Amino acid sequence: MDFTPSxxxxxxxxxxxxxxxxxxxxxxxxxxxxxxxxxxALGQAGVLDAALPSALGGGxxxxxxxxxxxxxxxxxxxxxxxxxxITMAAAALAEFGTxxxxxxxxxxxxxxxxxxxxxxxxxxxxxxxxxxxRSAVAxxxxxxxxxxxxxxxxxxxxxxxxGVSVRPQATTDHADACLLELSxxxxxxxxxxxxxxxxxxxxxxxxxxxxxVERSLELTAAYAAERKxxxxxxxxxxAVRQRLADAYVxxxxxxxxxxxxxxxxxxxRPAAEAVATAKFWAAEAGHRVAHTTVHVHGGxxxxxxxxxxxxxxxxxxxxxxxxxxxxxxxxxxxxxxxx
Numbered sequence: 001m002d003f004t005p006s007x008x009x010x011x012x013x014x015x016x017x018x019x020x021x022x023x024x025x026x027x028x029x030x031x032x033x034x035x036x037x038x039x040x041a042l043g044q045a046g047v048l049d050a051a052l053p054s055a056l057g058g059g060x061x062x063x064x065x066x067x068x069x070x071x072x073x074x075x076x077x078x079x080x081x082x083x084x085x086i087t088m089a090a091a092a093l094a095e096f097g098t099x100x101x102x103x104x105x106x107x108x109x110x111x112x113x114x115x116x117x118x119x120x121x122x123x124x125x126x127x128x129x130x131x132x133x134r135s136a137v138a139x140x141x142x143x144x145x146x147x148x149x150x151x152x153x154x155x156x157x158x159x160x161x162x163g164v165s166v167r168p169q170a171t172t173d174h175a176d177a178c179l180l181e182l183s184x185x186x187x188x189x190x191x192x193x194x195x196x197x198x199x200x201x202x203x204x205x206x207x208x209x210x211x212x213v214e215r216s217l218e219l220t221a222a223y224a225a226e227r228k229x230x231x232x233x234x235x236x237x238x239a240v241r242q243r244l245a246d247a248y249v250x251x252x253x254x255x256x257x258x259x260x261x262x263x264x265x266x267x268x269r270p271a272a273e274a275v276a277t278a279k280f281w282a283a284e285a286g287h288r289v290a291h292t293t294v295h296v297h298g299g300x301x302x303x304x305x306x307x308x309x310x311x312x313x314x315x316x317x318x319x320x321x322x323x324x325x326x327x328x329x330x331x332x333x334x335x336x337x338x339x
Contacts, residue, residue: 020076043112067207074211081139089116117143140178155187250285290315
């Protein structure tokens with residue numbers, strides 16, 4: 001495969017980076033939040049619809065371009081629901097939903113007016129009626145609708161429907177989440193697409209983690225080049241240089257494995273092994289780079305008001321989202337043994 005980003009990916013990444021740099025805001029640590037003005041700005045600039053089919057008024061691109069956007073969102077630790085709303089929910093509705101569902105749910109999301117969240121476990125369904133609960137649903141506290149996996153199918157659920165309970169939850173960083181509880185709630189089936197959603201979501205997590213660790217390493221290298229101890233910059237000490245070199249290797253491993261997984265999915269090739277490999281690196285390397293960032297920054301690295309703390313907590317959350325490192329190795333072993 002060719003790892004060179006397409007012109008569309010590069011343009012979307014550059015546009016997203018400019019908008020995030022100009023518009024992103026950050027709530028105090030642990031307060032929870034959703035940057036609605038930034039979400040609207042991305043919609044108005046065409047970032048949200050560019051990576052969806054041209055038949056829906058989008059730019060006619062796809063997963064690789066979405067991953068380019070997600071990497072920039074990770075670099076800015078921006079509190080916007082691009083991963084659940086665009087890469088997972090809107091893409092699924094565009095692929096498997098009816099024109100009526102697209103008009104009602106997808107188009108408002110593309111304009112930055114609505115939010116869709118995704119819950120892939122914790123629910124059961126009987127004759128299209130859903131019950132169950134799921135905690136820590138990303139961006140669920142502000143969601144207008146949910147894609148819920150239950151009993152071998154995925155259903156669209158209106159957040160305003162009777163029997164839906166949405167309770168905001170705090171996470172380790174400033175991210176938004178909710179406890180979603182359904183009691184006898186009717187849903188619209190999109191079919192057996194749970195694995196389709198999981199694979200796309202996992203690749204999206206890897207792309208976002210790439211942005212987080214890439215920017216973390218940049219900030220850490222810059223700090224090591226100016227912070228002095230014993231009249232020498234700490235970046236000149238062998239132990240620090242080794243930590244930074246290891247972090248560089250980790251970042252590049254996340255980059256290459258994520259691109260390979262996204263390319264295989266976008267090309268409709270078997271991708272389960274590549275996705276598990278990418279998520280292993282996103283989790284394991286993300287953990288190491290996050291800790292290197294804090295350790296090299298020293299005392300300021302554990303200050304919750306310092307910039308790097310946002311990257312540390314974002315990396316830790318993405319490490320565990322859709323599965324940490326060990327389950328990925330187990331899944332990869334099962335794939336290899338089965339093959």
